[in-house]
Structure formats: structure tokens, C-alpha cells
Amino acid sequence: MARTSPAPNQPEPPIEKRLWKVATLSGMASYLDAALIVSIGVNLAIYRDAYDMGVWMAGAISAIVTICIAVGSLVGGRLADVFGRRRLYNLDILCYAVGAIIITLAPDDITLLVGVLLAGLAAGADLPTSLAVVSDAAPDHARGRLIAFTQVMWMLGIIVVVFAGFALSDTGMLGARLITAHLAVAALLTWHLRSRLELATGPDPEQDRVTTEKPAEQQGVALKNVWTRAALVPMLATFAFYVTWGLGANTMGQFTTYLLVTVSGASQSVATGINLACLPIGLLLTLAFVRIADGPRRDKMFYVATVVQIAAFAIGTLTLGAIVGFLVFYVLYQLSYPFAGEANYKVWSQLTLPADTRGTTQGITYAVSRGVFAGVAFVTPALLDRSPSLLLWVITGCMALSAIAGVYIVRVLVPRAAPDVTAPADVRVAQT
Template sequence: MAGTRPIPPPLWKAAALSGMASYLDAGLIVSISVNLAIYRDSYDMGVWMAGAISAIVTGCIAVGSLVGGRLADLFGRRRVYNWDIFCFAIGALVITLAPDDSTLLVGVLVAGLAAGADLPTSLAVVSDAAPAWARGRLVAFTQVMWMLGIAVAVFLGFVLSTTGMTGARLITGQLAVAALVTWALRSRLKLPDALSEPDTETAPESIPLKRVWTRAALLPMAATFVFYVTWGLGANTFGQFGTYLLVTVSDASQSLATGINLAFIPIGVLLTFAFVRVADSPWRDRLFHVAAVVQILAFVIASLTAGALAGMLVFFVLYQLSNPFAGEANYKVWSQLTLPAETRGTTQGLTYALSRGVFAVAAFFTPALADRSPSVLLWTITACMTAAAFAGVFIIRVLVPRSASPARDTADPRVPSTWPAGPSHKEH
């Protein structure tokens, strides 16, 4: 049965190294958020510079996704895959050693662009190398890395909260070290995917941009974009402003707000591992229906209570229980299953970029909206989550069955017989 065949260790290694894009993406966003107050005091930032940093991070990730995904399809996914992680390390190092806010901004720009470029590229690389029966689990595993990126940044922020700028440098410094180690390991990674190495079959002219504007690419691209942008407006809001909303709207203390976020992270990590286990089975999409309803219910409760602390506690419980089965992990898997393989980097880069651009704009206005009317903010997010549920159902009912055709699976022929794919694997 799908989802039960063992996956060869080299593919798990590829998934882990590709998942570092998600680890570093999440780690960068959360680290900047955790350190922002320290940066403000240490660099004597103006209020506009402090407020713009988070929006700039998200905006750079959006631009990087758009450009990086296209460059990967043009010049070879492995080439971009190796060098964008190196550029991220440089940016993270500049952030860590920045003597002033101007230098910090330069580091944020470089790291954000590189993180964005690595997101669609790394997913395309592991998806290219994966056989169809393992693709869901391998792509879903990158979401585990995303959760770990959040967990490490929040944990270090909690432990180092009294160490000032030294702690801030350690939090971003671990990202630079992780990126350099990943770059070294990726450089030696052996993968049998024809699309990831530039050659005569994948020269720039072989993947013209017009291939993106076909029905085969546009429909799944539009559907996955609608799901990700509507779901992500809620997830990104609580990812960037969860502690802020608990303090300013729910009247929680700073320590209680930080503790609530930290306490629920292990639940999210464990349930994301559970999603990986079912990502190649029919349970992946069956559980989505249940989790999507629970997720909407969570936001309805938060909205009905206007952000009161008791309601927010119930919200966090229901949200953490449902989010791993009706969130970004689904988007990643559905994108790899439904988007055409030859333009996968470009098309997913577009959906990432457009979504992150929307998130950046929303992040700029969120504090003001929360101050003016928490209820309007929460009900707006509830409506977005409802729209995401409908988009997910469309993907499951219409697009995923279409992608099950053997003609759409271009990865299996590139898995060599030297990898123990299982008794039913056929060599090509």
C-alpha cells in the first residue's frame, strides 16, 4: 500500500538537505522577530526602521522565490540549489556581526533573497529525484524542518532572553553555521535527476517561460496559490504577531505569551511527523477535511471571544492539532503532485512569491488593525481559512486525481537500480 514501502536512506538525506531551506526560512523570520526589540535598543532604531524589518524579510523571501525558481529551471536546479544556501550563509553572517542598523538591513536583504530562492528550488530537487510512491513523504518531511526552524529560534530566544545583543548574535549565528554545513553537504550530494543538472536537455531554451502559461500549469498553480495565500494569511499573522496579540489584545504578560507559544511547538512538531507518515497514503487527503474544519472552528472561537485570553488558549490548542494536516505541508505536497515537472521551480516560485508578497503587505497593517478592531482582524482571518478549506477540497477532488496518471510522473525513470526502492520497483 502507498506510504508503507521503505524509502532508501539517500532519498531521506536529500529530503533533509532540501528541508534546510524551510528550516532557514522559518529560522530567519522568527529570529528577526525574537531579536527585533534588542536590535531597536542596541542600534537606536527609529520606529519606522524597526517596523519595516519584518516586512522587508517577508518581501525579500517573496522576490527570491520568484527569481530563484525561474533561475533554477533555466540554469539547472542543482547549481542554484548549491549556491543560494551559500548566499544565505553570507547574509546570516552579516546580520550576526552587524555593527549598526544599516548593515543589519543589508544582511536581511541578502539572507531573505537567498532563503526565498532556495524554497522552490529545494522542493523541486527532491521531488525530481523521488519515485512517485515516496514523493509525498519526502516533500512533507521538509515541513518538519520548517517546524524545527521555528522551535530552535523560539527556544534560543527564551533561553537567551536576558543576554541582550550577545544572545541575538547567537540566535542568528546558528543559522549561518547551519547554512554553511548544509552547503558543504549539498555540494557532495549525489542525485540522479536529469532536471537538476544543466545539460542539452535542460538548457534555458528548453524550458521557455510560455510553458508556464498553459492550462496544465496555470490551473494547479492558481489553485495551490489560492490555498496557500488564504491559509498563510492566518498562519503568518500568528507566526509573526502571536505573542504581540496575546500581550496587546488578550492582556497576557510577556512571559506568559512567550511560554504559550513555546509550549505548543512540540505538539506541532510531533503532528508534522505524523503527517509525513501518511503523506503518500489516502489518509493525507482524508485527514485534511477533518483538520480544515477544526482549524476554522479554532479561528471562529478566537473571533467570537474577540481575542480574550480564554478563547485564545482554546484557539491555540485546536490550531496546533489541526494545522499540520491542513496547512503548508499540504501545499508543498500538492504542488509537487500537480504542477508540471519541467516548470516546477518557476511555477512554485511564483506561488511562493505572490503569497509572501501578500503576507508582507498584511504584516505591515496587522498591528494597526489589531489596535483598532481585534474582532475585524480575527473574522477576516477566519474567512481566509474558510476559503483555504474550499481550495483544498478542489485540489483533492479535481487536481490530485488528474496528477495520478503515469504520464505525469517524470521522477520514477530517474531513480537508479542501485537504490533499494523495493520489490516492485522497475528499472528504466
């Protein structure tokens, strides 16, 4: 049995600064992923007016960014396992920077679309690659906290862009360009720091954990390794959790304001204010999750939070149309999802998936899930128009299914994880 956390009565050992540096630079993949999606949403109306877009082009840009992230995750995770994670780790972020520059300077909608395609593909490719790099770099006692920290970066990406969009809302295209320019600058700075990161090859006698690139002759993982029981079962289980939980989370992320305005009768300013007020709650509680991610409280909090999450959606459905009921639902959701959401998926994936196929398998779960989210988002406005309560009951059911999948992962897969699952694959962080 793999040991994933210290004994209940023992404090978690401290994490070295160099590992936090790896987690931060890898977490920029999550930051830039979230920031790209939100920035397209925040700037879409400005792009539509500035480029005289038709409705189909506006819709295409919104859908394509999600689809490209899905495709990038699928291809990038596999390429990282075949050609080496360090190589893709640096290339992904550089391609993202180029895409963000194209978006920022785009003179027309076609050029904008090219930038979105490139940045979306690169963001998707970097997600499984960067998580695998963190997992490979992390000792057993710190893996959960370092992986969970990438979720904090994801929250920061949302918050920074939302607040920037709010502050620059009266500046038109200049504000839109400033928002995406910040993505380009952040990506270039991350690329520079990643390229200077001291990642070494070969065994390190001073470390019992080994974390960076395989020698060239050892690189490349046979695709058949993905379809073994050791890889397939945790891949399917983590996918089942992420896709069912993510259907609700993605719907709320994209359509909370739309729901409040069209169903509950709130004004646009009230709906935006509710979103802004609740974002810091999610950030603070995600930081709290980082503190417990390697200990037994992680799983105990999951049990409590997943029940609260289901109850929150049930309350939202039963009180549909009442702003007070929606507020109760939304606050409960913000209090629960940091302990029963994507951060758990990231940690469980690293604890249960074999190290040599981690990039490929997590790339598959990310890609298929994001594809499902994009398809559901496309029909969500029509479903809300036809029957908002039916949509919310379906989401409530999805949250219940995610709870079942999560309990199976916690009770069965994590305790069964073989020692080679928590062993590093192809990278280590050099001592400095």
C-alpha cells in the first residue's frame, strides 16, 4: 500500500522552497488556462463591436477556446510522456505567449481566432504536463499540497481577470488589449523562469525522491501501457468524478450571471456583484485545502463538503426564481467546492495514476471532460429557456454521482495505489 500522508498524530514535514517554486511555475498553467477562458468571456462583447463580428463568429470564438484546450490536453499529455515532460514544459508556455500576443494585437476577427486557437491548444497541452512535473518533483509527504496549490493559481487566474475586466469596463478595446497583454507577459516570464529551473537527469544520491528528465534512450511510453488495469481503472474513476462534478461547476462558472438575470430577475449589476463578492471565498478555502491536502483531513472534509454541495444544488433548484434562495445556494456552493471539486481530482490523479503514463491519462480525462463541458454549454441557454428546474435537477444528480465516484476513489483506489504509482517518472529537481 502506498503511503500518501503522515500518521494522523504527526505534523506534515515542511516543503522546501525549491519545490514551491516548481509548483508555482507549473501552477501558471492553471492560471493561464482559467485566465484565457475568462478573458474571452469578459472581452467578447468588446470584440464583437470592435471587429463587427457576426453572432456565429462570436459563438465560434467562445466554443473554440474550450475545444482547443480539450484537444491540447489530449495531444500534449501524450507528447510529454513520449518526448519528455521537461521539453514540452517549456515549449507549451512559449506557444501560449505567442498566441496571447496575437490576440492582443489582432487587427481583425480572423487574426483573433488564430490567436485563440494557438493559445487554447498550448494551454490545454500545458495542463497535464505541468501537473505531471509537479507530481514527479514532489516527495510523498508533500505531493498533495503541491498539486493542490495549482488550484489556487487557477482561482487567481479567474479573480485577476474578473477584477481587471470590472476596473477596465469603460476603456473599451484598450482594456481588452491590456487584459490579454498581461497574459502574454505572464506567459513569457513563466517561460523564462521555467527555462532557468534547475532540473537534472540521472540519480541524485542526496535525494530519495528523483524528479526531472529521463535520458533520451529511456524516453517514450508505449500507448498500450495506458490500457492496463493499473492505469485504466483510476483513469476512468477520476474521469467519472471530474466530468460529473465539472458539469455543475462549468455551468455555474459560465451562467451564474445569466441565471440571476433571466431566472431570478436580478439586475446585471447585482448579479455581477454577487459573483465578485463570492470569488474571494473560493480562493481562501482553496488555500485551506492546500494545508490539509496531504493529511487525513483531506478525505474527511471531502465527505462533508460533497454532501453540502449536493444540498446546495437541491436548495437552488427548490427555490428557483428567488434571489434569497439563490444566495443561500451560491454561498453553500462556494463553501463546499474547494474541498469536493477539481483540487481533489488533481490530487487523486497523481496518487492513483501510474507515473509513466500520468501525462497521457490525465490528458485524456481533461480532454474528454472539457469536450463534454463545451457541448453542454452550447445547449445550456436553450435548456434554461425551456426548463431551468430540469437543468438544475440534472446538475444536482451529477453532483450526487461525483460524490459516489469520489468515495470510491478515497475508499478503494488511493489505499490500493501501488508503490510505483507514487514513484517519479522522468524528472527531478536539482539541489541548489
